[in-house]
Amino acid sequence: MGRVQKDGVQEEVRDLRQQLERHNWRYYALNDPEISDTEYDLMLRRLHDLEDEHPDLVTPDSPTQRVGEAPLPGFESVRHTQPMLSLDNAFDEKELLDWEERIYSLLEMEPRKPLEYMVQPKYDGVAVELIYLNGVFTQGITRGDGEVGDDITQNLRTVKSIPLRLYEGGGPAPERVELRGEVYVEKEAFDGLNARRVSSGMDPFANPRNMTAGALKQLDPKLAAERPLSFAVHGRGFISDLGFRQEREFVRVVRSWGLRPAHYSEVHRSIPAVYEYVQRLQDLRETLPYETDGVVVKLNDLEKQQKAGARSKSPRWAIAFKFPSKQATTRLLNIQVQVGRTGVLTPVAELEPVELAGVTIRSATLHNYDELSRLEVRIGDTVLIERAGDVIPKVVKVITAKRTGKEAVFDLPTHCPVCGEKTVRAEGDPFIRCPNFSCPAQLQGRVRHFVGRGAMDIEGFGTKLIEQLVNRSLIHDLADLYRLEFEQICELERMGAKSARNLLKGLDRSKQAPQARFLYGLGIRHVGEHVAEVLSTEFRSLESLGQADLTSLENVHEVGPIVAKEVFDFFRDEQNLALLKKFQEVGIHLTAPDAKPESASSDSPLAGKSFVFTGSLTAFGRDEAGVLVKERGGKVTGSVSKNTSYVVSGSKSGSKLEKARSLGVPVLSEDEFLTLVRSAVDE
Numbered sequence: 001m002g003r004v005q006k007d008g009v010q011e012e013v014r015d016l017r018q019q020l021e022r023h024n025w026r027y028y029a030l031n032d033p034e035i036s037d038t039e040y041d042l043m044l045r046r047l048h049d050l051e052d053e054h055p056d057l058v059t060p061d062s063p064t065q066r067v068g069e070a071p072l073p074g075f076e077s078v079r080h081t082q083p084m085l086s087l088d089n090a091f092d093e094k095e096l097l098d099w100e101e102r103i104y105s106l107l108e109m110e111p112r113k114p115l116e117y118m119v120q121p122k123y124d125g126v127a128v129e130l131i132y133l134n135g136v137f138t139q140g141i142t143r144g145d146g147e148v149g150d151d152i153t154q155n156l157r158t159v160k161s162i163p164l165r166l167y168e169g170g171g172p173a174p175e176r177v178e179l180r181g182e183v184y185v186e187k188e189a190f191d192g193l194n195a196r197r198v199s200s201g202m203d204p205f206a207n208p209r210n211m212t213a214g215a216l217k218q219l220d221p222k223l224a225a226e227r228p229l230s231f232a233v234h235g236r237g238f239i240s241d242l243g244f245r246q247e248r249e250f251v252r253v254v255r256s257w258g259l260r261p262a263h264y265s266e267v268h269r270s271i272p273a274v275y276e277y278v279q280r281l282q283d284l285r286e287t288l289p290y291e292t293d294g295v296v297v298k299l300n301d302l303e304k305q306q307k308a309g310a311r312s313k314s315p316r317w318a319i320a321f322k323f324p325s326k327q328a329t330t331r332l333l334n335i336q337v338q339v340g341r342t343g344v345l346t347p348v349a350e351l352e353p354v355e356l357a358g359v360t361i362r363s364a365t366l367h368n369y370d371e372l373s374r375l376e377v378r379i380g381d382t383v384l385i386e387r388a389g390d391v392i393p394k395v396v397k398v399i400t401a402k403r404t405g406k407e408a409v410f411d412l413p414t415h416c417p418v419c420g421e422k423t424v425r426a427e428g429d430p431f432i433r434c435p436n437f438s439c440p441a442q443l444q445g446r447v448r449h450f451v452g453r454g455a456m457d458i459e460g461f462g463t464k465l466i467e468q469l470v471n472r473s474l475i476h477d478l479a480d481l482y483r484l485e486f487e488q489i490c491e492l493e494r495m496g497a498k499s500a501r502n503l504l505k506g507l508d509r510s511k512q513a514p515q516a517r518f519l520y521g522l523g524i525r526h527v528g529e530h531v532a533e534v535l536s537t538e539f540r541s542l543e544s545l546g547q548a549d550l551t552s553l554e555n556v557h558e559v560g561p562i563v564a565k566e567v568f569d570f571f572r573d574e575q576n577l578a579l580l581k582k583f584q585e586v587g588i589h590l591t592a593p594d595a596k597p598e599s600a601s602s603d604s605p606l607a608g609k610s611f612v613f614t615g616s617l618t619a620f621g622r623d624e625a626g627v628l629v630k631e632r633g634g635k636v637t638g639s640v641s642k643n644t645s646y647v648v649s650g651s652k653s654g655s656k657l658e659k660a661r662s663l664g665v666p667v668l669s670e671d672e673f674l675t676l677v678r679s680a681v682d683e
C-alpha cells in the first residue's frame, strides 16, 4: 500500500517539474505564458509541499531548489574552456564598413557576395558563462579576466530566467553546453527595489549594473535571491554536437532550451541595413525595459566566423557598435555633505552645469566615503559624470590628466557639518555617521519622514517649516510636534493664522492614525511600509511589539533576523522608550489593526484569528484553505508562534505540529477545520 502511494507521489513530483519547466520555457523563452503567475505559484507550492514531505525526492535541478543552503566562505576560480573575449568597438557607420572590408579580405571572397549579419542589443549588465551537463545547470562562472573567472553557481541558480534544467521538449540537449550571456536588471524592477530600500531607510543603488554586479558577488545566495535579476543569452563557449550552422539557428535553439535570447535578434544582409537597425534601436533606447549601451554585430554564418578567426583578446567576426554615451566631463566645484535622518553623511559633488542627455546637471552623488576614496577626487578636478536611466547622476572617474596642481584634497569630515558632533564609522561600513540623535539635520529628516506619505501623512509640513521648527528649538523630538501651539506657528515665516490652524488640525487628526503608519513613521531601520504593516497585524499593539523577544519577531512571516534585531533594539533604547511615553502623554491614540467594526465577517468565528497549515490536506490545497480563512476575516501565516490561533494539521505534519503543542496552540484536524469554516458560512 505504502509502496503504491509512494509511486503516485513520485509521479506527481515528476509531472509537476515537467510542467513547471514547460511553463518557464513559455514564459522566458517565448514570452508567451499559458497560465497566470498565480497558477504557476500554486504548482510550485504544491511541489514544495510534496518535497517537504518526501525529502528523498528532492533533486538539485528541481525548480524549488533555487536558493542553496549555506553561504560560501569565498569564490573558487575556474578556467573557461574557451576564453571569454571582449569585442572591438565601432562608433559610426564608416567604422562598420571598414570592419566589413577587413572581413572580406580575411574570407578571401572573390567575387564578393553579400554577407549576413546577426544584430542584437548590447545589454548593460554583467557577462557570465553557464555550463549545462546533460541538460542540468552545473556551473556558472563570471567573465573574470576572460581566461579565469569566479564560480558563482549558487547565485546564478537564484536567477529565475536561468533554467536549472534545459527544456528538452525538442529532444535531448547535447552532453556539454556552455552558454554566455548577460545578467541584468530590468529598469522597472531596479526602480522598485530602490524605492523599497529608500522606504526602509537604506541607500539606493547607484545604477543597475552596480546592483547586478554586487548581487552576483554575494557569498550568501539568499541575498542574491532578493535582487530581481534577469538573464539573456548572447553567445556560447564549447558545445558538444552543435547541430546548427548559423547564429539565427542558435537563437532558435537557445529558445527551445527555455532560455531567453537577446531581444530584437535580427539578421540583416548589408552594413547600411545593420546601421538602420542601430539607429532604430537607439531611438528605442529609453523605452526599452533594460539598459543598453549599443548593438552587437556578428557574422551569421558559423563557418565564416571560424575562417575570420580571432585575435588574442577579441574575435574578428564580431564588433560592438557603441551608442553615444550618457557621460560628460565637467568641473567639480565643491563637495557638500548632507546629513540624512539616520545620521548618514552623504558627499554630493557640486558641478559646473553641463548638458547630459537633454538635462542640465548641477550636482552628482559621490555615494559614500568608500566611493570617494576609490575615486580619489579633489575639489577643482575635471570629472567624468554619468546618468543611467532616471537615477541621480554620479561621478564615474577623475580625469587626472587635466589636473593643474591647484586642486584641493577633500578631507573626510571628522565632525558633523550640522551639529558639530564627532563623526563615527563602524568597521566595514562605507558610511560615516553623525551619532548625535538630537542632531538638527537628523531631526529634520525624521520629521520629514514622520509627517510624510505612508507615515502620518500630515499636510502643510514643507521643508522650510520643518527647518524653522528645528532651528528655533520649537521641537526637540517627534512628539514635540503635538505640543506646538497656535501662536508659535503663526510667528514663523510664511505661516498665517489659516495655515497654522490647518496644521494643528492635521496633527490632531493624525493622533488616530493606523498603528502601522505610526510604526513606519518612527523610522526604525529596515522597517518600511510593508514590514510595519506586517508587524502591526501580528502584534496588534505597540506594547506587545515592544515586549516581543527576538525569536517571536523572527518567527513573523516576512521578517528576517536583521529586521527583528533592529526592532528589538529600538524598543530597548532608553531614548526611544522615553519618546514613546511622550507620544502617549500628548494623546496619540492609535487605531489597532483589527478594530474594523464595519467588517462583514467581524462576527465570524474566524475573524481576527490566525491559522497555520501543516501537512497535506485531502479535501483541498493549502491555498484554497487560505482563501477560505481570509474570506471569513482570518489570516494565514507561515510559522507557529504564541500569537497563532489555530494550527490545522493534515497528514504527515512535522515540526510545526510539535511547536504548536509545545506552545499550547490549539490543533485542529482537517474535519474540525471544515466544521469551523462551515459554521462561519451558516451565520
Ligand SMILES: [Zn+2]
Residues within 6 Å of the ligand: 339, 416, 417, 418, 419, 420, 421, 434, 435, 436, 439, 440, 441, 442
Ligand atoms: Zn549631526
